[in-house]
Amino acid sequence: MKKLEIEGGRKLQGSIRISGAKNAALPALAATLLTDEPMVLERIPAVADLKTMEGLLQSLGAELESEGERRTIVTREIGTAEAPYELVKTMRASSLVLGPLVARTGRARVSVPGGCAIGARPINLHLAGLEKLGATVRQEAGYIEALAPLGLQGATVAFQRITVTGTEDLMMAATLAKGETILENAAREPEVVDLAAMLNAMGARIEGAGQSTIRIQGVERLHGATHRIIADRIEAGTFLIAAALTGGELTLEDVNPEHLGAVIAKLRQAGAEVEVLNGTAIRVSRQGEIRPVDVTTEEHPGFPTDMQAQWMALMTAASGDSHVVETIFENRFMHVAELTRMGAEIELAGNCATIRGGKRLSGATVMASDLRASACLVLAALAAEGTTVIDRVYHLDRGYERLEEKLAGVGAAVRRID
């Protein structure tokens, strides 16, 4: 199994180009199922989850051509309308094909996603929404089947709690429904806004993406279009913390600073200098000490849960105690035990972690448990004294493009070993 070996203590210096956002590319790929015309997607990052989604699209009947970061995808006909267990179990975002499949063919059969390392993560809100749009949903033998033989019907869907992929699934389904759909308490994440832009380029009529209420006027059909995926704000945020933690200076290029508001504000409070150079670049450095700063995860535009583990790595080096409260997922503290193995002092009480800062971490052998927990361990290792070996690196490969190459390019001592 592949591992990463990192020798800590080097300051990072230089520029890094940010990749396309995994969590925007996943729904964008799913949305290509809504049309029988060719779609061109640009800035698709080379990460494992997107390969899985591409495999799923191909199994549903899509033809796919790759050229660097560009994909040309055409799904003239949907073959089976079924997302099998083998694919869904490796990637929960497979449930994003539910909405497009029902909308286009009147039928979808998707394996029920199981729990995962960060929580139970049900998709009941996706299903309740599809039922509101007139689909009949039933579950048997580990599969969810949604049927709407006469097509979907626009309706008002008020989400009981904010869900990112749930909002995306319903937005895609509603593009081809008859009449108007109103999504209330919708997710406001930049990835939702990006998906709406792509769907509108395909001929959809969506207004309000980025706000809590999204209105969709259904259309007869969608056509082909070209769409460029937004920058990965979580990859960018991870590198911002890497620079602040190691006391280096990094310039991130091809990024949207507006998507990183909460993270940048917290970094400044913690003593980092963050400069927005123009609309698409950010420079970050740190000279003084790292100050303890509390964070509570929230839906966008709050502090993202996908940056919580990385923030904790930074706070282990702060000059005092801080608190991290996780409100989105019930079990997203798997990195705590591994940080403790590196010498961190962290107390957990329910959904709140108290980090006793100011201890220099020391290299150890640690295990990655999910994508962002792995990123947290990489950051901790960059700052630690000595060598850290991170096992189960496939978790990182699911969502970070060439992470060790990018880090090595700015001076980190990191290599992949078997």
Ligand code: EPU
């Ligand atoms: N939830 C339900 N029922 C549902 C849907 C969600 O109870 O039907 C709950 C979840 O269990 C969770 C909360 O609602 O407690 C929010 O979950 P959400 O649906 O927003 O998460 P998601 O759409 O499954 C996306 C990202 C995650 C990110 C979350 C939160 C993608 C592909 N995934 O997941 O990204 O953490 O939003 O921002 O967009 C990652 O990239 O590492 C990652 C986990």
